Amino acid sequence: MTNPRQIALIALREVHKGAYADVALDRVLQKVNLPDSDRRLVTELVYGSVRRQRTLDALIDQLAKKKSHQQPKDLRTILNLGLYQLCYQERIPVSAAVNTTVELARENGFSGLTGFVNGLLRQYLRLVEQDKGNVSSIFNSHLPLQLPENPVQRLGILHSFPDWIIQVWLEQLGFAETEKLCEWMNQTPTIDLRINPLRTNLEAVEAALQSAGILVRRIPNLPQALRLIGSTGPIQNLPGFSEGWWSVQDSSAQLVGHLLDPQPGELIIDVCAAPGGKTTHIAELIKDEGKIRACDRTASRLRKLQENARRLNLQSIEICTGDSRNLPQFYNTADRVLLDAPCSGLGTLHRHADARWRQTPESVQELSVLQKELIAHTSRFVKANGILVYATCTLHPAENEGVITAFLAENPNWQIEPLQADSPYSAYSTPQGWLKVWPHHHNMDGFFIVRLRKTNVSG
Numbered sequence: 097m098t099n100p101r102q103i104a105l106i107a108l109r110e111v112h113k114g115a116y117a118d119v120a121l122d123r124v125l126q127k128v129n130l131p132d133s134d135r136r137l138v139t140e141l142v143y144g145s146v147r148r149q150r151t152l153d154a155l156i157d158q159l160a161k162k163k164s165h166q167q168p169k170d171l172r173t174i175l176n177l178g179l180y181q182l183c184y185q186e187r188i189p190v191s192a193a194v195n196t197t198v199e200l201a202r203e204n205g206f207s208g209l210t211g212f213v214n215g216l217l218r219q220y221l222r223l224v225e226q227d228k229g230n231v232s233s234i235f236n237s238h239l240p241l242q243l244p245e246n247p248v249q250r251l252g253i254l255h256s257f258p259d260w261i262i263q264v265w266l267e268q269l270g271f272a273e274t275e276k277l278c279e280w281m282n283q284t285p286t287i288d289l290r291i292n293p294l295r296t297n298l299e300a301v302e303a304a305l306q307s308a309g310i311l312v313r314r315i316p317n318l319p320q321a322l323r324l325i326g327s328t329g330p331i332q333n334l335p336g337f338s339e340g341w342w343s344v345q346d347s348s349a350q351l352v353g354h355l356l357d358p359q360p361g362e363l364i365i366d367v368c369a370a371p372g373g374k375t376t377h378i379a380e381l382i383k384d385e386g387k388i389r390a391c392d393r394t395a396s397r398l399r400k401l402q403e404n405a406r407r408l409n410l411q412s413i414e415i416c417t418g419d420s421r422n423l424p425q426f427y428n429t430a431d432r433v434l435l436d437a438p439c440s441g442l443g444t445l446h447r448h449a450d451a452r453w454r455q456t457p458e459s460v461q462e463l464s465v466l467q468k469e470l471i472a473h474t475s476r477f478v479k480a481n482g483i484l485v486y487a488t489c490t491l492h493p494a495e496n497e498g499v500i501t502a503f504l505a506e507n508p509n510w511q512i513e514p515l516q517a518d519s520p521y522s523a524y525s526t527p528q529g530w531l532k533v534w535p536h537h538h539n540m541d542g543f544f545i546v547r548l549r550k551t552n553v554s555g
């Protein structure tokens with residue numbers, strides 16, 4: 097099979113049955129032999145139509161007599177694919193988008209409905225044309241969508257997020273900023289590298305990448321970070337991967353290691369370590385001199401950590417498989433603890449097309465219970481006067497501020513250690529002393545990071 101749209105439809109069927117979008121996509125792409133340009137098209141169609149599902153469904157609701165959820169499943173997916181191309185893929189000629197969608201319907205059991213598919217897509221195009229010539233447009237975006245007045249639903253439909261996520265962001269940011277954040281989260285993610293200073297340096301990697309035709313940019317105040325610009329092909333094929341010169345790690349995740357500020361010779365426990373992005377950063381920062389206990393309850397993810405440590409030639413990491421809430425042997429042993437907590441990932445929704453539809457207010461609630469238990473147990477690993485850094489890649493206060501506020505209320509011997517006034521990271525700091533990385537301001541993944549100090553032994 098070589099038709100990219102048919103391959104996208106097969107992957108989307110799996111996603112609608114519950115598969116992760118990246119897993120479903122990998123599975124179908126492995127079975128076919130496509131040129132790179134077609135692979136890119138399948139990827140764009142699958143991730144794009146998953147990400148924009150709510151907006152695309154709203155268009156169907158507006159353009160067809162039957163609502164999107166009343167359409168046969170495959171027909172709805174085919175319409176989503178067609179509308180996605182017309183709405184968001186300017187590179188695809190309109191006639192190609194319409195004709196291939198009609199053909200896809202015909203080849204998948206809807207030969208009696210090709211007129212309906214054609215008519216719906218053409219009606220969409222007519223509305224776009226009308227809108228262009230209409231000064232007092234009823235539509236409020238480049239899409240001919242009639243949107244409700246209610247700000248939550250309005251942003252949710254227009255930018256394709258569930259209402260509850262919009263609500264959480266509106267409460268923190270207001271309408272205009274929430275809209276910017278939604279737009280940011282609908283972009284194609286960038287890739288950052290973290291250079292391993294024990295094997296090479298930034299200048300050498302920059303030069304090697306540039307001579308391979310890859311454009312890169314440095315990130316202010318992050319001495320090991322390089323951002324790749326444009327498409328790169330498979331990341332493992334870039335110069336220096338097998339030599340352990342660098343790891344893939346977003347800039348905001350690199351901030352976490354710097355905030356922990358580990359020192360050579362220390363004992364550091366990374367209590368949610370796998371697949372090891374931050375563990376290996378810590379090992380690099382301590383020049384591989386000292387000990388890092390890398391704990392995680394997921395053995396398969398720890399195997400990835402081991403592979404990464406081997407590739408980067410790091411010796412200071414010791415693996416520990418199990419639940420970090422149940423490791424009393426580590427009490428009062430660590431100079432520093434990193435708790436990079438399992439979270440809802442609302443700061444990295446751009447990286448996982450389906451994540452916005454998988455999380456729910458209930459899953460956030462469950463995660464916040466786990467996060468509170470993890471900090472309560474693992475803070476006991478820290479020696480007197482030691483440090484614990486709590487971090488998440490989410491933008492939900494119940495998993496961030498809520499966890500820390502509750503922990504501090506119950507543990508008066510712990511305090512937030514705010515940044516020094518001259519810290520290079522003060523752009524992210526807040527009056528409360530924790531750091532928040534807002535993607536639409538800082539152009540990196542959303543993160544919450546707080547550095548806590550244990551002030552005496554009695555608690």
Ligand SMILES: C[S@@+](CC[C@H](N)C(=O)[O-])C[C@H]1O[C@@H](n2cnc3c(N)ncnc32)[C@H](O)[C@@H]1O
Nearest residue numbers: 368369370371372373374392393394419420436
């Ligand atoms: C955000 S990820 C960690 C990412 C990692 N720090 C990195 O930078 O590559 C959270 C991890 O917490 C682990 N985890 C969840 N609950 C845990 C528990 N009770 N004890 C230990 N690990 C746990 C998950 O398996 C997952 O690998």
